Amino acid sequence: MTTSYGSLCDDFYVNMNLNTQMDLSRERDTLLHFFERIQRQYPTMNTLYPRESGDYCLEEDRENGSYRWIAVERDRVCSGYVNPPSLDAIDEQNRLVLQLVPFNLGISNLDIDSLDVLFGMDFDFQGNHDEILAEALFSETPFATLLDVPQARPLGFDPSILISLSPDCRLQAKIALESRTGAYQVRTGKYKEEDQLSLYLSVRQYPDPAEPFSCLESYDNQRRLCEELMNDRLIPNFVHPITGAIAQRS
Numbered sequence: 001m002t003t004s005y006g007s008l009c010d011d012f013y014v015n016m017n018l019n020t021q022m023d024l025s026r027e028r029d030t031l032l033h034f035f036e037r038i039q040r041q042y043p044t045m046n047t048l049y050p051r052e053s054g055d056y057c058l059e060e061d062r063e064n065g066s067y068r069w070i071a072v073e074r075d076r077v078c079s080g081y082v083n084p085p086s087l088d089a090i091d092e093q094n095r096l097v098l099q100l101v102p103f104n105l106g107i108s109n110l111d112i113d114s115l116d117v118l119f120g121m122d123f124d125f126q127g128n129h130d131e132i133l134a135e136a137l138f139s140e141t142p143f144a145t146l147l148d149v150p151q152a153r154p155l156g157f158d159p160s161i162l163i164s165l166s167p168d169c170r171l172q173a174k175i176a177l178e179s180r181t182g183a184y185q186v187r188t189g190k191y192k193e194e195d196q197l198s199l200y201l202s203v204r205q206y207p208d209p210a211e212p213f214s215c216l217e218s219y220d221n222q223r224r225l226c227e228e229l230m231n232d233r234l235i236p237n238f239v240h241p242i243t244g245a246i247a248q249r250s
Helices: 028-041 087-104 129-137 142-148 183-188 215-248
Strands: 011-020 047-050 056-059 067-072 076-082 112-124 160-164 171-178 196-205
Touching: 011 087, 011 215, 028 056, 028 067, 028 087, 067 087, 076 087, 087 215, 112 215, 129 142, 129 196, 129 215, 171 215, 196 215
Parallel strands: none
Antiparallel strands: 011 076, 011 112, 047 056, 056 067, 067 076, 112 196, 160 171, 171 196
């Protein structure tokens, strides 16, 4: 990978979601066959468990901080890799999932609602996340003038931005920042050490009904766009200011 994303944050991850129009099968044999096929490719993925929602997830041991996971939910199949050694590693996994789902889970092109590829970064900071975002991203904008109000403190500076990347608006990119600071923490100064400030970049593709849709081709294009946007736009304009603001308080 051209950029070591893991060196810029405390946790880096890539997720892929294949969203369907219809509910997926909950049959035991169907799900087991799918997960067993995944495990044959990745034998270290040996933990299968149900979530409270009724979804099922197969994943590796989380103890070393780098692990794969795959989940079958009610109307989507999810695949992710936390702190992957390379983008090639997650590409191999996601392409395998896309190759298997038509045969193992019965997902056809007619059933596909959209395909998402997400790059995520988490930053450790035991303090007011909104204060970091206000300083890093809003200090030179009209929003910063709101903090000149007497006794004003940042409490909700976590924007979400959606843009179109194609004339038909079927290809979209979303940039979102998530603060995990609440009013109680700001009021008391009691911040949780495990809370992380998050940045998400996702690219979504909706199929064009007039054109054949290839999940694999779309995935490759979306993953490429994520990497380009992260390198050219987010790292210099979002990541560096955030890490700089955190470093000033460390």
